[in-house]
Amino acid sequence: MTGQPGLLIEQLEAAHGRSPVLTGLDLTVDDGALACVLGPSGCGKSTLLRIVAGFHHAARGRVTLHGRLLDDGRTRVPAERRRIGYVPQDGALFPHLTVAANIGFGLPRADRRERVGEMLDLVGLEGLADRHPHQLSGGQQQRVALARALAPRPQLLLLDEPFAALDAALRTELRTEVAATLRRAGATAILVTHDVDEALTFADTIAVMRDGRIVQADSPNTLYHRPADAGIARALGEANLLRSKPADRHAITAFGPLPLTTGTEQDGVVMLRPHQLRMTDEPSPHCVRARVTACLFRGHDHRVECAPEEVGPDLPERLVFYTPVPPPPVGSQIHLRAEGPAHPLHTEIASAEAEAVGS
Amino acid sequence: MRTLRTAPGPLPLVAGLVALLVASPLVFVGLQAAQAGSDTAHRLLARPVIGTLLWHTVALTTVVTAGTLVLGFAAAYLVERTDLPGRRAWTVALAMPLAVPEFVHGYSWVSLFPEVQGYWGAVLVMTSSLYPLVFLPVAATLRHTDASAEEVARSLGRGRLATLWRVTLPLTRPALAGGALLVSLYLLGEYGAFAMLRYTTFATAIYNEFQTSFDMASASLLTLALVGLALLLVALDARAARRGRVVREGTTGRGCAPMSLGHWKPVAAGALAAVVGVTLGVPVFALVHWLVRGSSTTLPSASIVTETATTLGYALSSAAVATAAAVPVALYSWRRPTRLARTVERAAYLTRALPGIAVALSVVFFAIRYAQPLYQQPSLLVAGYVVLFFPLALTSVRASLAHVPHGVEDVARSLGVRRIFVLGRVTLPLILPGLGAAFAMVTLTASTELTATLLLRPTGTETLATQFWIYTTGLAYGAAAPYAAVMVALSVPAVLMLTRRTFGTRTTAPREN
Numbered sequence: 052m053t054g055q056p057g058l059l060i061e062q063l064e065a066a067h068g069r070s071p072v073l074t075g076l077d078l079t080v081d082d083g084a085l086a087c088v089l090g091p092s093g094c095g096k097s098t099l100l101r102i103v104a105g106f107h108h109a110a111r112g113r114v115t116l117h118g119r120l121l122d123d124g125r126t127r128v129p130a131e132r133r134r135i136g137y138v139p140q141d142g143a144l145f146p147h148l149t150v151a152a153n154i155g156f157g158l159p160r161a162d163r164r165e166r167v168g169e170m171l172d173l174v175g176l177e178g179l180a181d182r183h184p185h186q187l188s189g190g191q192q193q194r195v196a197l198a199r200a201l202a203p204r205p206q207l208l209l210l211d212e213p214f215a216a217l218d219a220a221l222r223t224e225l226r227t228e229v230a231a232t233l234r235r236a237g238a239t240a241i242l243v244t245h246d247v248d249e250a251l252t253f254a255d256t257i258a259v260m261r262d263g264r265i266v267q268a269d270s271p272n273t274l275y276h277r278p279a280d281a282g283i284a285r286a287l288g289e290a291n292l293l294r295s296k297p298a299d300r301h302a303i304t305a306f307g308p309l310p311l312t313t314g315t316e317q318d319g320v321v322m323l324r325p326h327q328l329r330m331t332d333e334p335s336p337h338c339v340r341a342r343v344t345a346c347l348f349r350g351h352d353h354r355v356e357c358a359p360e361e362v363g364p365d366l367p368e369r370l371v372f373y374t375p376v377p378p379p380p381v382g383s384q385i386h387l388r389a390e391g392p393a394h395p396l397h398t399e400i401a402s403a404e405a406e407a408v409g410s
Numbered sequence: 411m412r413t414l415r416t417a418p419g420p421l422p423l424v425a426g427l428v429a430l431l432v433a434s435p436l437v438f439v440g441l442q443a444a445q446a447g448s449d450t451a452h453r454l455l456a457r458p459v460i461g462t463l464l465w466h467t468v469a470l471t472t473v474v475t476a477g478t479l480v481l482g483f484a485a486a487y488l489v490e491r492t493d494l495p496g497r498r499a500w501t502v503a504l505a506m507p508l509a510v511p512e513f514v515h516g517y518s519w520v521s522l523f524p525e526v527q528g529y530w531g532a533v534l535v536m537t538s539s540l541y542p543l544v545f546l547p548v549a550a551t552l553r554h555t556d557a558s559a560e561e562v563a564r565s566l567g568r569g570r571l572a573t574l575w576r577v578t579l580p581l582t583r584p585a586l587a588g589g590a591l592l593v594s595l596y597l598l599g600e601y602g603a604f605a606m607l608r609y610t611t612f613a614t615a616i617y618n619e620f621q622t623s624f625d626m627a628s629a630s631l632l633t634l635a636l637v638g639l640a641l642l643l644v645a646l647d648a649r650a651a652r653r654g655r656v657v658r659e660g661t662t663g664r665g666c667a668p669m670s671l672g673h674w675k676p677v678a679a680g681a682l683a684a685v686v687g688v689t690l691g692v693p694v695f696a697l698v699h700w701l702v703r704g705s706s707t708t709l710p711s712a713s714i715v716t717e718t719a720t721t722l723g724y725a726l727s728s729a730a731v732a733t734a735a736a737v738p739v740a741l742y743s744w745r746r747p748t749r750l751a752r753t754v755e756r757a758a759y760l761t762r763a764l765p766g767i768a769v770a771l772s773v774v775f776f777a778i779r780y781a782q783p784l785y786q787q788p789s790l791l792v793a794g795y796v797v798l799f800f801p802l803a804l805t806s807v808r809a810s811l812a813h814v815p816h817g818v819e820d821v822a823r824s825l826g827v828r829r830i831f832v833l834g835r836v837t838l839p840l841i842l843p844g845l846g847a848a849f850a851m852v853t854l855t856a857s858t859e860l861t862a863t864l865l866l867r868p869t870g871t872e873t874l875a876t877q878f879w880i881y882t883t884g885l886a887y888g889a890a891a892p893y894a895a896v897m898v899a900l901s902v903p904a905v906l907m908l909t910r911r912t913f914g915t916r917t918t919a920p921r922e923n
Contacts (some may be wrong), residue, residue, distance in 0.1 A: 131828050
């Protein structure tokens with residue numbers, strides 16, 4: 052059933068008091084898909100989620116789920132009749148109820164026993180049914196929150212930064228596990244986060260949010276390699292932006308001619324991800340000479356910053372690349388070449404920021 | 411991130427109405443005073459007696475407040491920051507004078523030492539009965555504040571005294587300011603103790619104008635002046651609190667190594683014991699003395715049961731009403747932290763800033779002018795208690811709501827449960843302990859209320875406090891003792907609860923991964 056639009060949001064506008072938060076937001080989430088809304092804190096992503104859940108109201112626009120109108124700024128379906136599950140950041144378990152009672156909260160009395168057992172199996176918490184929330188670890192609490200939200204078989208599940216309060220190792224483990232659980236349950240879900248790694252590993256579709264609207268929604272792979280503008284490129288990871296001249300499906304850059312990811316491009320700016328730059332021993336015409344300015348060992352690789360020696364209009368003041376090979380010490384001269392296709396970016400936005408971009 | 415909730419429903423309306431009702435008495439004082447007309451007002455306020463009253467009130471408030479600050483801070487510092495043994499026992503003993511109503515404190519001293527009266531008598535009695543209002547918040551702040559700031563000061567080469575003066579004292583400034591405010595408001599509103607010590611203040615003058623000469627215009631003008639004085643204090647406190655915002659209070663204070671007292675330890679212990687002896691020992695001794703003495707005379711054993719029952723009846727019904735009324739106000743401001751909600755909550759706290767006698771008189775004014783049939787009816791006394799002690803109930807309910815995780819109501823609704831059932835299945839069960847605490851606090855506090863009860867009780871009805879008052883004003887100290895003993899016994903649990911809440915015992919275990 053994947054592929055049919057489940058949730059459809061059109062031209063959504065909303066405000067907190069008088070300050071506008073969402074300004075014409077469009078988003079489609081297919082049935083059975085795991086979508087992720089990625090954006091910095093304060094961009095309005097939590098508000099978006101709360102509108103879909105029914106806790107905040109839209110000023111204008113339409114929110115429909117499987118063709119059913121949820122909110123169009125005038126009429127609204129109350130949160131309790133939407134059949135949309137919600138997992139907030141801290142889990143918000145009912146502290147006075149046991150794990151089993153928490154999971155069974157939204158179920159009719161007759162189904163409780165059976166369905167609670169199923170859900171405990173699903174999240175791997177068999178045997179903890181009689182515990183109270185304060186007797187659980189942070190990870191267990193989030194698993195219970197997830198089971199509780201999934202128990203009434205919601206048509207859509209909303210996750211508001213549900214892993215943010217956990218420590219790094221547990222976060223990675225739990226989000227992989229939750230993604231697998233959701234796929235097993237066949238759920239349609241939207242995860243809201245400001246963490247790129249979380250978005251990249253969790254979702255089938257990532258929607259990048261900026262200033263109250265979605266600026267690009269695509270698969271993680273497409274977004275990472277073919278962002279629409281510099282801001283999105285930056286949101287997904289570090290990027291080197293270079294000026295280029297067009298030449299027959301190639302971009303002429305300081306690294307020589309590079310193939311383009313998409314079509315042709317006029318005079319503009321192209322992006323190279325840090326792993327596309329390599330150190331090379333034999334200088335060639337298509338190499339850039341640079342001096343190492345900073346170096347960071349990260350275990351699996353090194354992150355190196357360097358300053359190109361011939362600073363021209365085509366090169367930024369700083370280039371960033373990752374290398375598994377230990378780089379020479381700070382101050383050394385190196386030669387860099389570029390590999391793989393360069394991705395052209397929208398010029399208007401990029402030109403002001405045509406320099407090496409760190410995150 | 412806090413966000414606006416949707417679909418307000420009837421809650422704002424109910425909350426607003428409650429706040430309006432409990433804050434309204436002030437309006438009636440104003441109305442009553444306005445009735446007097448400006449000429450009369452001028453004549454009444456220009457009397458030399460007003461100057462005397464003002465001087466008496468201010469002189470007493472200043473000295474007693476200063477005394478409680480010194481005593482409260484010193485005791486808190488000794489208990490919380492030094493290696494004095496028996497911290498828990500000291501804390502309870504130092505808080506316990508609160509279990510003895512001020513007028514019983516006065517009775518204890520006057521009945522044992524007739525020479526204790528007038529200004530210095532009032533200073534002694536009020537300081538020893540009110541200093542726990544400073545001690546408790548300061549000790550709680552010291553316990554919960556991370557001691558690292560003080561350790562850093564020491565590591566930067568400051569001595570103990572310099573650290574105490576420049577770091578510890580500023581850390582506790584908000585607590586000191588809050589305690590001082592409470593003490594001075596109590597002083598402004600107290601009637602019984604001052605009447606017993608034959609010291610005239612605004613409160614006793616108001617009571618006499620009203621009760622003996624039944625001069626409503628004069629009483630209401632004096633009340634208005636008293637309210638003005640109280641609001642001035644609140645404004646002063648607000649300024650002090652703003653300056654004290656630097657304090658970073660963690661919920662889990664890391665205990666620092668307590669300061670070693672060395673051979674000063676017996677001296678410190680002796681000083682604390684002296685404080686406890688004067689503030690708690692004297693009333694306890696007086697009660698025991700008069701109970702034993704009184705038993706040789708006629709002990710009204712039958713009537714004390716009646717009066718205890720009457721007292722509890724009134725106290726329980728007003729506690730039920732106050733607690734029920736506090737729920738919508740607390741819920742509203744908890745759910746919607748908007749400016750309107752904050753205003754509603756603040757208005758509901760207003761009576762806390764008003765001297766008790768002013769609140770009681772305003773209820774009387776209201777009844778006499780607008781609800782004559784209610785005057786001296788049981789329901790009016792209950793209404794008076796509710797207005798007086800509503801802030802107590804609200805504090806308890808609000809404190810318990812603060813522990814409720816913010817998203818639970820939303821989550822419950824997303825699971826398909828309607829708003830009204832969410833309240834019944836989630837919110838109310840979660841704040842049940844808070845409702846119990848609110849109910850208990852109001853019950854116990856109302857059982858020992860004297861001033862408002864004297865003004866509002868139905869004719870022929872006596873509570874423990876008023877019957878005690880009748881006996882003491884007739885110098886029947888032995889006959890009064892059992893009533894005082896029952897009131898003290900009723901107050902002990904309230905003080906223990908207050909102590910527990912001030913120090914904030916953790917009810918839920920911390921999360922761990």
